Amino acid sequence: MSTLVLLFNLSLRNILRYRRRNFFLFAAIAVAVGGTTLSNSLIRGWQVSMLETAVSGLTGHIKLQAPGFADDPSLQRAFSSDTQISLSQQIPVAGVTQRINLPAVISSERETRGVALVGVVPTQEDISLYRDLEIEGEGLTGANDGRLLIGKALAQTLQTRVGRRVVIIVQGADGKSRERGYRVSGVFDAPMRWPEKVLVFTGLDALQGTLAGDGLRDPITEISVVLSNEGDRAAAAAELAAAHPSLIVQDWRQMQPQIAEIVDMVEGVMVIWFFLIMSGLTFGLVNTLIASVMQRTQELGMLRALGMNKRLLLVQVVLECVGIMIVGVVAGLALGIVMVLALGDGIDLSAFSESVEAIGISTLLRPVLTVEDLLLFGGLSVLVGFFASYFPARRALKISPLMAMNR
Amino acid sequence: MTHSVPNAGPVSSGQESSVQESSQKDSLVKTPVVVCRGVKRIYQQDSVPVHALRGVDLEIQEGEFVSLAGPSGSGKSTLLNSIGGLDGFDAGTVTVGGTDLGALNSAELAELRLHKIGFVFQAYNLIPVLSAQENVEFILQLQGVPSQQRRERATEALASLGLGDLAHRRPGELSGGQQQRVATARAIVTKPVLLLADEPTANLDSKTTSELLEVLQQLNQQQGMTIVTATHDPIVMGFTSRQVAMLDGEIHQDTGSTG
Numbered sequence: 001m002s003t004l005v006l007l008f009n010l011s012l013r014n015i016l017r018y019r020r021r022n023f024f025l026f027a028a029i030a031v032a033v034g035g036t037t038l039s040n041s042l043i044r045g046w047q048v049s050m051l052e053t054a055v056s057g058l059t060g061h062i063k064l065q066a067p068g069f070a071d072d073p074s075l076q077r078a079f080s081s082d083t084q085i086s087l088s089q090q091i092p093v094a095g096v097t098q099r100i101n102l103p104a105v106i107s108s109e110r111e112t113r114g115v116a117l118v119g120v121v122p123t124q125e126d127i128s129l130y131r132d133l134e135i136e137g138e139g140l141t142g143a144n145d146g147r148l149l150i151g152k153a154l155a156q157t158l159q160t161r162v163g164r165r166v167v168i169i170v171q172g173a174d175g176k177s178r179e180r181g182y183r184v185s186g187v188f189d190a191p192m193r194w195p196e197k198v199l200v201f202t203g204l205d206a207l208q209g210t211l212a213g214d215g216l217r218d219p220i221t222e223i224s225v226v227l228s229n230e231g232d233r234a235a236a237a238a239e240l241a242a243a244h245p246s247l248i249v250q251d252w253r254q255m256q257p258q259i260a261e262i263v264d265m266v267e268g269v270m271v272i273w274f275f276l277i278m279s280g281l282t283f284g285l286v287n288t289l290i291a292s293v294m295q296r297t298q299e300l301g302m303l304r305a306l307g308m309n310k311r312l313l314l315v316q317v318v319l320e321c322v323g324i325m326i327v328g329v330v331a332g333l334a335l336g337i338v339m340v341l342a343l344g345d346g347i348d349l350s351a352f353s354e355s356v357e358a359i360g361i362s363t364l365l366r367p368v369l370t371v372e373d374l375l376l377f378g379g380l381s382v383l384v385g386f387f388a389s390y391f392p393a394r395r396a397l398k399i400s401p402l403m404a405m406n407r
Numbered sequence: 408m409t410h411s412v413p414n415a416g417p418v419s420s421g422q423e424s425s426v427q428e429s430s431q432k433d434s435l436v437k438t439p440v441v442v443c444r445g446v447k448r449i450y451q452q453d454s455v456p457v458h459a460l461r462g463v464d465l466e467i468q469e470g471e472f473v474s475l476a477g478p479s480g481s482g483k484s485t486l487l488n489s490i491g492g493l494d495g496f497d498a499g500t501v502t503v504g505g506t507d508l509g510a511l512n513s514a515e516l517a518e519l520r521l522h523k524i525g526f527v528f529q530a531y532n533l534i535p536v537l538s539a540q541e542n543v544e545f546i547l548q549l550q551g552v553p554s555q556q557r558r559e560r561a562t563e564a565l566a567s568l569g570l571g572d573l574a575h576r577r578p579g580e581l582s583g584g585q586q587q588r589v590a591t592a593r594a595i596v597t598k599p600v601l602l603l604a605d606e607p608t609a610n611l612d613s614k615t616t617s618e619l620l621e622v623l624q625q626l627n628q629q630q631g632m633t634i635v636t637a638t639h640d641p642i643v644m645g646f647t648s649r650q651v652a653m654l655d656g657e658i659h660q661d662t663g664s665t666g
Contacts, residue, residue, distance in 0.1 A: 006548045013536035302532040305493055306546055306593075307521025309514050401493045401520070 007312060011319040015327075018292065025288055026328045032281040033332025033381055038339045039277075040270045040377065041367035045346075047266040048368045051230065053192065054252045054259045056129045058101065058118070058199075060224030061233050062240060063255060064247045069221060073103055075173040075211055078219035079247060085223060086243070091236050092228035095127035098220045100207050104170040106150070106200060108158035115154065115200045117170055119207030127226040129195055137162030137186035146206035147185035151196030155187045162187055168200070172211045173219060180210055191362040193353050274377055278384045285385075289321050289392040293399075300396055301403025310397050317393040318386065325385025329378055337374075340367045440601050440633045441467040441490055445499035448485050448656075459485040461656040462499065467635060472627040474644045475637045477653035483637040484605060486653070490635065491524055491603045492516040504600040521549055525594030527636075529606040531586040533578040539565060539589045540574040543596050550597060564592040568622055584615030591622060595632070602626070604636035608643055620646040 015022055055061055064085075069077040078100070085096045100119035105112060121143045125131060133139075133149075140149055148166065150158075160166055165181050172178045182202065190196050208218050227236055233251050241249040253260035293300065303313060346366035349356045353363045448460040460482045467473055475483040488494035489501055492508050501508045504523050511519060520526070533542045543561035552560070565574050568588040578586050587607060594602055604623070608616040624646050626632045636643060644650050652660040 002548060002551065002554070006545070010534070010536065017536050298530070298532065299534065302528065302534075304517065305491075305520065305526055305528075305532075306549070307517050307519075308549055309517040312549070401517075402488060 003312065004315070007316045007319055011316055011323050014296075014320055015323055021288065021292075022324060025285070025324055026331060028284060029281060029325060029328025029381075030331035030335050032277050033329050033377070034335030034339060036274050036277045036377060037333060037336025037369070037374070038343070038367065039273060040373060041336070041340045041369045042347075042365060043266055043270050043273065044370065044373060045366045045368040047263055049362050049365060050259055050263055050266075053362060054256050054263075055226060055230075056127070056132075057195070058099070058128055058224060059252045059255055060097075060127065061227045061230065062225040062237050062249060062251050064223040064225070064240060064244060064249050065221065067246075067248050070248070073101070073221065074171050074175070075100070075102060075219060075221065076175060078173070078221050081208075081218040081220045083220075083223060083244065083247075085225060085240070087225075087236055087239055091232045091239070093236075094226040094228050095124065096226075097121065097124035097127060097224050098204065098222070099224065100204060100211070100219065100221050102170055102221065104168050104200070106154070106158065107167045107169070108160040108164070110159045111157055113154065113157060116198050117168060117207070118199055118201050119204035120201055121204050128224065129190060129192075130201065133188035133190055133195075135186040135188045137184070139186055140201060140203055143203045143205040145185070145203035146182070146210075147202065148182040149186045149188055149201040150184055151199060152187050152189050153193060153196035154198075154200070155184070157197070160184060170211065178210060191364065270373075274380060278381065282384055282388050285321075285325070285388045286391045289317075289324075289388060290395055292320070293317060293392040293396045297399055297403050300399045301401055304399060304403075305401035313396055313399075314393050317396045318389040321389030321392060322382060322385045325382055325388070329381040329385075332381070333374055333378055337369065340369045343367050438469050439466045440469050440471075440504055441465065441635070442502045443486070443490070443499065444501075446486070446489060446496050446501060447498035448482075448489065448494070448496045458656050460489070460496065463656070463658055465651065465658060465661075467633060469633055470627070470631040472624065472634045472646070472648045473636070474647040474650050475635065475653060476639055476644055476650060477659070478639065480655075481653040482656040483639075483653045485656075487603055487605055487635065487637040490601075491526065492520055521546070522597065523600045525597060525599035525602040527587070527590050527594050527602065527604040527607045529609045531578070531583070531590045531610075533586055533589055533593075535578050538575045538577050539570060539581065539585075539592075542578070542589055543593045546593055546597055560596055561592070564596040565589070568592050582615075583610050584612075584618060587611060587615070587619055588622065591619065595626060600633065602632055602634045604634065606638055606640075607636060608638070608640055613642070616640070616642055 064083070066077040066079045081098055087093055098121065100117075102117050104115055104117035106115050120130065120140070122130070122140045123142070135149065136152075140147065148168070150166075155161060158166065162184055165183050167179060167181050169177055169179045188196065204220070211219070225236065225240070227233060233253075237249055237251045300313065344366075346364045348363065349365055350363040356363055356365075443463050443465040446460050446463040447458070450457045450459055463482070463486055465486070475486060477483045485494065489496045489508075490503060492503070492511070496509070503519065506519060506523070508516065508519070534545060537545060540561055543564055544557045547557040547560060562571070562574065565571055568591060570585065570588055570592065573581060573585060578589070581589065587610075608619055611619065620643060623634055623636075627634050627648070636647065638644065650660075650662045651658055
């Protein structure tokens with residue numbers, strides 16, 4: 001222990017000895033680690049955004065539908081709103097909402113478009129994208145509100161506005177088309193463009209009244225469940241599937257497999273990106289550290305001559321390298337945190353809205369920094385320091401005690 | 408200028424008794440500290456073999472102060488390096504304090520140097536980031552000496568060489584002579600069996616050279632420390648009790664043991 005303290009002390013003083021050179025080395029490590037921290041926080045933010053988009057885009061973590069509805073969405077494949085959702089206490093639930101979600105056609109005096117007509121209970125929709133809508137005019141006042149809430153993009157296409165009337169054609173429970181005029185209560189602006197083009201909201205009870213037939217009383221076509229923790233998804237899906245054998249239970253990964261694959265890929269992207277940056281840094285680090293050893297050939301030879309064995313010499317060189325790396329990494333992580341905090345409001349990507357929607361994220365990309373990521377990349381950086389120390393250490397081990405005799 | 412040398416004598420009780428014998432100038436036979444038999448060293452220089460040592464036989468008794476003299480290329484430094492376990496040899500045997508160096512691996516040689524041999528280099532070779540005190544303590548720390556004892560012994564060694572007031576200065580803040588005295592303190596603080604000095608005064612002026620040589624002489628005469636120095640400086644040779652002159656890798660002249 002005493003020897004280790006001695007070597008640590010010696011390494012620390014050697015680091016301080018070449019202040020200028022090591023300052024630039026620290027700066028290079030700090031900028032690389034800080035830049036990687038920032039870029040990885042943006043990649044993590046992208047992942048979180050995709051996940052949130054996937055979950056909040058009416059899917060939820062888990063969705064329950066009648067068999068066959070996904071292939072032929074009609075009210076004939078509805079189920080009763082009396083269906084009760086309950087999960088064990090170990091699985092906290094953020095919210096549950098019932099909806100009718102059917103394909104429909106909307107027409108104004110000028111245009112006609114295909115849309116998804118969604119009957120909602122507004123008070124239950126604080127778990128979906130509905131809560132983030134910026135509404136011009138009035139929102140739906142309740143499940144009995146028979147007016148329509150349409151997207152800004154759709155309103156522009158239809159050349160309609162708040163207070164105007166539009167016509168909706170939708171298939172009823174009896175298989176026959178229902179045609180009804182609605183007043184536009186509000187026009188919503190969503191974080192993404194697709195809901196503005198496709199979704200049309202109305203009150204669930206009002207829609208049930210419109211579509212009522214001889215079949216089910218108060219039918220619904222889906223129940224969406226949002227959990228408090230994504231990690232509980234599989235267990236919750238299993239419980240719900242067991243409790244409701246007559247319904248199809250799917251989680252968001254099954255319903256949006258492409259998004260799920262991208263979310264999984266992000267973990268790998270972060271690690272690859274980290275190693276790309278760090279491998280570039282490692283070359284510079286190794287070069288500088290070898291130069292440092294070469295510069296002190298006589299001094300290290302003297303240590304060998306005095307009786308310091310190779311193992312201790314190795315430890316001393318490694319301690320120096322890792323010491324430099326640790327200081328640089330800590331500074332880099334601090335720099336990264338500061339940059340992430342500076343970008344706390346996120347990066348506005350609305351200028352590229354079409355493109356960013358294609359990759360499943362919102363137009364506001366917020367960096368996300370987790371303690372796990374900081375620890376992982378901090379730890380990996382120090383490991384890189386160990387790796388980088390191999391080369392100067394190997395060089396140091398080749399130094400003969402005779403080098404001390406150089407004059 | 409003279410410095411009093413503290414109790415920095417050899418480690419073993421056998422050596423201590425030998426020192427007493429030396430001071431009493433009795434006629435008992437001394438133990439050889441260094442024995443070289445037929446030592447050969449051949450270097451390859453651009454594929455041409457260079458015979459640095461051509462079968463050197465040398466015996467150095469305990470308590471001797473020996474100078475290895477000779478022109479450049481005579482083999483004096485090569486012999487010193489072989490005795491110190493810093494360099495190998497191609498034929499023959501070298502024993503130091505009874506240990507056959509040819510039988511030791513690199514780690515064992517390091518241990519031997521750490522515990523039995525003190526080195527004073529021409530270029531001082533102090534650790535620049537450590538103070539004089541820390542430089543002297545450094546080698547004790549490698550030996551695993553407890554901190555309190557380490558501090559006391561280093562302080563005593565520095566004080567004995569007139570460096571008590573400079574203990575907290577770093578090498579860069581000391582003159583060449585002071586640095587060489589710190590290096591000497593570092594070499595003697597472990598109470599080695601053998602002190603090897605390679606051109607210790609080459610970078611010093613004549614006054615500082617004399618001061619250092621007086622210190623070495625005192626260590627030899629008062630503590631009975633065995634000292635071998637490679638030099639081509641006649642002043643150094645004048646201070647030693649035995650002069651070994653080397654030429655072309657062989658011992659050309661040896662004034663012989665005075666013991």
